Amino acid sequence: MPGLRIAEYYRPAQADFEAARGCLRNAELEPAELDFWHAKIDDESAYTALASGDFEGATFLITHALAGIRAYAASRDTDAGFRVLRATLHLAVAYACRGLALPLRRPMPTLRDGATGPDLHHARRRIKEVTLELSGATRYQGGLRREALLLGSQFAASGDEALQLANEALEHSPYPYQRAEGLAARAAAHLRRRSGAAGLTDALADLEAAGTDLTASLAGARLADERGDGGLKAQLVALGLAANLAAREVKAAAAALSAALDDQALAPYHEGLLRAFGESADSAGVGNAWKSHRRLRVQLGVDGTGPSTPARLPDALVAAWRSRSRQLSAD
Numbered sequence: 001m002p003g004l005r006i007a008e009y010y011r012p013a014q015a016d017f018e019a020a021r022g023c024l025r026n027a028e029l030e031p032a033e034l035d036f037w038h039a040k041i042d043d044e045s046a047y048t049a050l051a052s053g054d055f056e057g058a059t060f061l062i063t064h065a066l067a068g069i070r071a072y073a074a075s076r077d078t079d080a081g082f083r084v085l086r087a088t089l090h091l092a093v094a095y096a097c098r099g100l101a102l103p104l105r106r107p108m109p110t111l112r113d114g115a116t117g118p119d120l121h122h123a124r125r126r127i128k129e130v131t132l133e134l135s136g137a138t139r140y141q142g143g144l145r146r147e148a149l150l151l152g153s154q155f156a157a158s159g160d161e162a163l164q165l166a167n168e169a170l171e172h173s174p175y176p177y178q179r180a181e182g183l184a185a186r187a188a189a190h191l192r193r194r195s196g197a198a199g200l201t202d203a204l205a206d207l208e209a210a211g212t213d214l215t216a217s218l219a220g221a222r223l224a225d226e227r228g229d230g231g232l233k234a235q236l237v238a239l240g241l242a243a244n245l246a247a248r249e250v251k252a253a254a255a256a257l258s259a260a261l262d263d264q265a266l267a268p269y270h271e272g273l274l275r276a277f278g279e280s281a282d283s284a285g286v287g288n289a290w291k292s293h294r295r296l297r298v299q300l301g302v303d304g305t306g307p308s309t310p311a312r313l314p315d316a317l318v319a320a321w322r323s324r325s326r327q328l329s330a331d
Helices: 007-025 031-051 055-076 081-100 118-133 139-154 159-171 176-193 196-216 230-246 250-262 264-284 294-300 313-330
Strands: none
Touching: 007 031, 031 055, 031 081, 055 081, 081 118, 081 139, 118 139, 139 159, 139 176, 159 176, 176 196, 176 230, 196 230, 230 250, 230 264, 250 264, 250 294, 264 313, 294 313
C-alpha cells in the first residue's frame, strides 16, 4: 500500500514522529508556522497509527492536520490544494480501514464484493473525489493521482471496478516498481472477479510479471544490501497463495507458503502470510489438504492432523507458528 512501503518499521516510525514533535517544542517559530509543522507531522504520522490499528487516532490526526493546513494557507494567502488532497486521501484510507477493522499492513486481504457500510462508503467517495480533482494533474501531482487509483482499486465496491482502476493506474506507471504495484492491484482484481480459469490465469500472469518488475526495481541500487519493498513482495506471495488455492492447487500453495516462511527477508510478514493462507483456504473450501505438505507441518510444529483448536484456520496457523517459535527460542 502506498505510504507504508517498509511495514516492519512502523513502530520505530512512531518514535521518530514523537521525536519530531519534541523538536517543535523547542523551535523558535511564529505560531502560524509552528501549527503548520504540527499539521504536517500529524498527517504524515497517521499511516503509522493505522498500521497499529489505531483507527480513531489516525482519523483525529488527519482531521486536525487538514484544519491546520487550511488555516495556514488562509493566513499566508497561498495554495494548499495539493496538501489538502493528499490529507483527504489519507483520511479516506483511515475510514476504509476502520470500516473493515483492518490495520494498514501488508499483506492486505483481497476485498470481497458486497463489503459496505458508512465508513467504507465515505472512503470510496473521498477517493473518487481526489482522483477526479487530479484528472488533469501536472507531473508532480501525477503520483498522488496514481496512488488514489491504486487505493480506489483496493477498496472498490466490485471486482470490475477494481480492475478498471488498476488498469488506469498501470497506464501511469512507467517505472518497474510502479508497474509491480499496479500489476499486484490488477491481480487482486482478477481474483475478486473470479471469472473462471481465465481469471486465475490472468492473475498468476500478472503476479509473475510483478515479481519480475519488483526485482528489476533493485537494479542499480546504491546500497549493496538493499532488499527492496518486503511488503510488496509479501503482497505478491499472498495473492499467489489465493490464486493457487482458488484453482485447487493446494500443494503449490503450501509449497509457496513454506518457501516464504523460510525467507528471513519476509520475517516481518510471516504471520500476515499465514493469515492470508488461512483466509484463502477457508474461502476456497480446500479442507485439510494443505496438511500433506510435510515441510510446512514441520515449520508449524504440527502433526498430520494439523492444529488442534476450535479457532478459525487463520488464527490456528498463527497460534501454531508462535508456539513453534517460542519452542525454538527456548532450545
